[in-house]
Amino acid sequence: MFFFELQNINTLSGEGELMLTILAAFAQAESESGSAGAKMVYQRKYEAGIPVQYLERSFGYTKDERGVFVADEAEAVWVRKIYKMAAEGYTPASIKRYLNENGIKTVGGVQWVDSTVFRLLENEIYKGDYIMHKHFVNEEKKLVRNRGEVDAWYIEDDHEAIVSPELWQKAQDALAAKRDYLAEGSVIEEFTEENYPYMNKIYCAKCGYPLYKRIYSKGNRLNWGCSGMKRYGKFFCDGINIPDGVLRSAWHFEENTYIDEKASDKGVKEFTYLKERSWKRRHKKKQPSAIPENTETEYPYREKIFCALCGSRLVRYVNPQNHKVTWVCNRRKRKGKEACDGTRVPDTVIKGWEEIKKDIYIQRKDDKNGKKRYSYTSKKPSGIRV
Missing domain, CATH: 3.90.1750.20 (Putative Large Serine Recombinase; Chain B, Domain 2)
Structure with a gap:
């Protein structure tokens, strides 16, 4: 309920609702009239050849x-x-x-x-x-x-x-x-070996993983990219990105082909093609780094680290792309930010500390330069939520 003293309008009454609707309609009409007037001024300037410039933004x-x-x-x-x-x-x-x-x-x-x-x-x-x-x-x-x-x-x-x-x-x-x-050649058709005879025979020469189709520019352009980089990220492979037209014009092999790219100083990419037998004589398919099992042997401190903000245990999170391990607040992970702002600490930080013999509570603080710093205490902070 609203009561407008100046206009003596009470939205609880039918008359008040009607009056408010009428006033809103007048305000809308006045706004549209002003907008139309402003557009007309510009229109007249355009027709008279008077530039309306905004070069100061250029x-x-x-x-x-x-x-x-x-x-x-x-x-x-x-x-x-x-x-x-x-x-x-x-x-x-x-x-x-x-x-x-x-x-x-x-x-x-x-x-x-x-x-x-x-x-x-x-x-x-x-x-x-x-x-x-x-x-x-x-x-x-x-x-x-x-x-x-x-x-x-x-x-x-x-x-x-x-x-x-x-x-x-x-x-x-x-x-x-x-x-x-x-x-060039980016007419996207049904993905069959008849339309794309090379689709299952092309590989990234940097890591050995197959190339996959990449459709972009609102479905009007087709490129082929490295599935190794897509799956594991740039830490694993820089990848390649070759336009379908370039690949189609270059393709003349019946066997599997490994493709590499190199950008010139002008940014123009040059592609090289290597037959599978030649590539395998000098290279092996790249393997992602192994992720250690989540055991007490690998992480002797895993049962002793807690969030200093809420007291919940920190649990392991593994980045699916670069496989880096981070320990995160279990309450935040399960219930979201509303339950706890959460503590996130890289495993490399914890490994750099001395041997952890009893429970510790970890907190992250950012300094004025945005650099992350971590502190811990073996004493359970007072007023902690459980």
């Missing part, structure tokens, strides 16, 4: 004392470097690594990722042009890319360019060639 640009967008040379030099690298065949992933290794931050002050590099390379603002209404708010109130649903305007020579139109186009051509390379 890496490489700043406003001068006149309020005009100009190149920020401290960042513009890196924009030119990015476009030049892309035109020369460097992948966005290799460009990202280059920028991060040199300590260059994005407009938001964070490290670069592949998608950030892609967006910069595909943006027409860097050759001095501008698209008005590139994005719009749809009926679901979401900002989406304009793909012809509403009018858009392309303005040439709108502001100072950072790269030449020729360099900008060379970068676009290189990106298009990369997409074509990845998409």
Whole structure:
């Protein structure tokens, strides 16, 4: 129940509910009217060719004392470097690594990722042009890319360019060639040996495990990846990732084939193929490290370690990928965070302590730098939950 003193509305009464509904409808109509008015202002500006710019959010640009967008040379030099690298065949992933290794931050002050590099390379603002209404708010109130649903305007020579139109186009051509390379042969069909004669004959040369199909890009692209890395993680194998089109064009063996990859300085991958007999003469299938049995012989302290927060015994947890052993609070494991914040301590930490002869209660503390520190006591903490 709500009572609005100013409007004298009581939601318990039928009249109050009706009045509240009417007022809400008026407020909604006023909000929609204001939104439509704002959209109309932008629409008129678009139609008159008056740019509505947001270049201050773009890496490489700043406003001068006149309020005009100009190149920020401290960042513009890196924009030119990015476009030049892309035109020369460097992948966005290799460009990202280059920028991060040199300590260059994005407009938001964070490290670069592949998608950030892609967006910069595909943006027409860097050759001095501008698209008005590139994005719009749809009926679901979401900002989406304009793909012809509403009018858009392309303005040439709108502001100072950072790269030449020729360099900008060379970068676009290189990106298009990369997409074509990845998409080549990616018509995904029923997975039979007739459609994919190599599907049960390809292996990772790094660990010896079979390659498995990887479908991504919304089901439009097919690659083959290492099942050893998928099962046991990167600690076990770096793995490979080969586009189906590349594999299909290279396949000419009837027997099992082991495939390896090597990335060039430009980030472009090169693949090598080795017949099974040749691979097995020099290699053996990699085996995951054995996990010790959970016995008192392997872990003489396993019955003597407890959570300092709730008093529950610590039990063993084995990471399925890297097989690292951690001891965790049993109460937290069974009942969740609501029951106990829980203690987690790596087995390597406990092994580094002196021989544990009686029960100890362990607690983790993080210092100001986020570094984990562990302390223990043989005295049961007071006020502990049981």
